[in-house]
Amino acid sequence: MLIVSTIGVFIAQGVQWRNHLQRIESRGKLIVAVRESEGIFWANGQEFIGFEKDLIAELERELDMPIQVFAVRDLDDLYGALAAGAVDMALSGTSFGTHDVIASRPYAMTRIGLVHPKTRNIADNPDLESVRTGLLDPLGHQDATKLIDNPPQASAVYDAGRISAELFTLVEMQDLDQVLVDERDFQLQQSVFPDLQFSALDLPARPISVLFNPREDGTLLTQIDEALELFDGSGLLGQMTDRYFGDALEFDYVDNLTFEKHLTARLPTYLSKFKFYADLQGLDWRLLAAQAYQESHLRANARSPTGVRGLMMITLDTAKEMGITDRLDPDQSIKAGARYITTLKNRVPADIPEPDRTWFALASYNVGAGHVEDARKITEKLGDDPDRWIDVRKHLPKLALKDYYPWTRYGYARGAEPVVYVANIRRFYNRIKKEYPQLDEAAEPERLEQLPDIDVPVFPGL
Known part of the structure; x- marks a missing residue:
C-alpha cells in the first residue's frame, strides 16, 4: 500500500x-x-x-x-x-x-587479420615454441581472438592503453610476434612500418x-x-x-623504401629553405617538401626532356611569372614553387574547402589549371560533384579520350597523370608529417577520467 x-x-x-x-x-x-x-x-x-x-x-x-x-x-x-x-x-x-x-x-x-614481419608469418611456422600476439581490442575482436588461440603455444597479450603504432613497433622490436587488428588500422600506419604486412583471417568483412x-x-x-x-x-x-x-590504397612498398632513404639523406639539406618559403606563403612546409620529392626526388639539378628544371621542376614560363632567373638554384626553385602553388590555390573557386582545395591546386601544378577546370565541367555534366577531388579525379583521365577532349576548352591532356601525382604527394606528405610533427602548443584532448560525475548516469533507470 x-x-x-x-x-x-x-x-x-x-x-x-x-x-x-x-x-x-x-x-x-x-x-x-x-x-x-x-x-x-x-x-x-x-x-x-x-x-x-x-x-x-x-x-x-x-x-x-x-x-x-x-x-x-x-x-x-x-x-x-x-x-x-x-x-x-x-x-x-x-x-x-x-x-x-x-x-x-x-x-x-574492414577485414580483420594479423600484422607481422614480411619475413615471418606465424601461419607458415606451426612448430614455433611460442607465439606472442598483441591485441588492440580484446572485446571487439574476441571472436577473432579465438581463432588464433587454438595452438597450445599461442598467447594473446593485451597491454591496456597501447595504440596501434606502439603495437606495430613492438612487432618490429620482436617483443611481439604479431598483432591482431583491423586492416583499417594497419592502412593508417603502413607507410611508417614498411617491413610489416597484413594477413587477413578467414572471416567476412566486418562493420565499424x-x-x-x-x-x-x-x-x-x-x-x-x-x-x-x-x-x-x-x-x-x-x-x-x-x-x-x-x-x-596507393601504397607502393619499393617506392616507399626509396622515399625513406631520401627522407633521411636529402631532405635535411633543404629543410630550412622549405620552412622559410612555405612560411612566406602561409603553406605547410611539409606539403611543399612532399611536392618537391614527387617532382625531383629532392635533386636540385633535376632536368626533364620537356624543359622543366630544378627541385620544383619549374618551367621557363613559370620562372618568368614568379620572377626567378636560375631554376637550378634551390632557393629560387623553392621560392618559385611556393609562390606558384599559392597562386594556383587562389585560382580554385572560393567555395571549395580544404583539403580538396589543395588537391585541385596540386593537380593544376601538374597538368595546368585549364585542364583541371575542363575535368570539373566533365564531372558536373556526368552527375558528380565538381567541387570534390574524389569525384573529379575519376574523370580527369577522360581528358585523353577523343569522346571528351574535342569538346573541352583546353583540349587533350594526359589526365591520368595528375591523379597519380596528387596521390603520391598525399602519401609523401603524410609520411613527412609523421617524421616532423608540429609539436608547438599541441592540443590536449579531454580524457575519460575528467568526465564529471554529474553526467552519470545518462540512461533512464540506471
Whole structure:
C-alpha cells in the first residue's frame, strides 16, 4: 500500500518520464567517448584530426547539438564507460564481432587479420615454441581472438592503453610476434612500418559502427542511423574515406623504401629553405617538401626532356611569372614553387574547402589549371560533384579520350597523370608529417577520467 500511495503522489505531481534523447537535450550536449589513435582521433599541432574526429564534427552539425568528446586509449575503459552509462555513445574505431552493445548502421567496413614481419608469418611456422600476439581490442575482436588461440603455444597479450603504432613497433622490436587488428588500422600506419604486412583471417568483412549501451531506448540510435544514412547517400563518407585512406590504397612498398632513404639523406639539406618559403606563403612546409620529392626526388639539378628544371621542376614560363632567373638554384626553385602553388590555390573557386582545395591546386601544378577546370565541367555534366577531388579525379583521365577532349576548352591532356601525382604527394606528405610533427602548443584532448560525475548516469533507470 505504501508503494502504491507513493506512485500515486508522483503521478499527482505530474512526473514525466523522458527518453534518452530528451535527457540529452535537457543536458544540452551529447557525451561521446572515442579511441585516441592516429587516423582516428589524434592531436596534430593545435587541432585534432582523424576519421572519427571528422565524423563526430559532422554529427554535431547534423544533429544541431554540441558534442563533448572524451579521448580514451584503453578500450576497456571505453566499453566500461559505455556499459555504466557514463557516455551516450562511443566510437572505438575498430570492427565489432560479438559483445553486449548496440551498434549503429556501419560507417565503414574492414577485414580483420594479423600484422607481422614480411619475413615471418606465424601461419607458415606451426612448430614455433611460442607465439606472442598483441591485441588492440580484446572485446571487439574476441571472436577473432579465438581463432588464433587454438595452438597450445599461442598467447594473446593485451597491454591496456597501447595504440596501434606502439603495437606495430613492438612487432618490429620482436617483443611481439604479431598483432591482431583491423586492416583499417594497419592502412593508417603502413607507410611508417614498411617491413610489416597484413594477413587477413578467414572471416567476412566486418562493420565499424557507433556503439551504444544495450539499454539505449533507440531514440539516439535512430538519430545517428539517419545521419549516417544521409552521409553515405551524399558521398560524404566516401570523401572522408579518401581523405584518410586514399594514400594507403596507393601504397607502393619499393617506392616507399626509396622515399625513406631520401627522407633521411636529402631532405635535411633543404629543410630550412622549405620552412622559410612555405612560411612566406602561409603553406605547410611539409606539403611543399612532399611536392618537391614527387617532382625531383629532392635533386636540385633535376632536368626533364620537356624543359622543366630544378627541385620544383619549374618551367621557363613559370620562372618568368614568379620572377626567378636560375631554376637550378634551390632557393629560387623553392621560392618559385611556393609562390606558384599559392597562386594556383587562389585560382580554385572560393567555395571549395580544404583539403580538396589543395588537391585541385596540386593537380593544376601538374597538368595546368585549364585542364583541371575542363575535368570539373566533365564531372558536373556526368552527375558528380565538381567541387570534390574524389569525384573529379575519376574523370580527369577522360581528358585523353577523343569522346571528351574535342569538346573541352583546353583540349587533350594526359589526365591520368595528375591523379597519380596528387596521390603520391598525399602519401609523401603524410609520411613527412609523421617524421616532423608540429609539436608547438599541441592540443590536449579531454580524457575519460575528467568526465564529471554529474553526467552519470545518462540512461533512464540506471
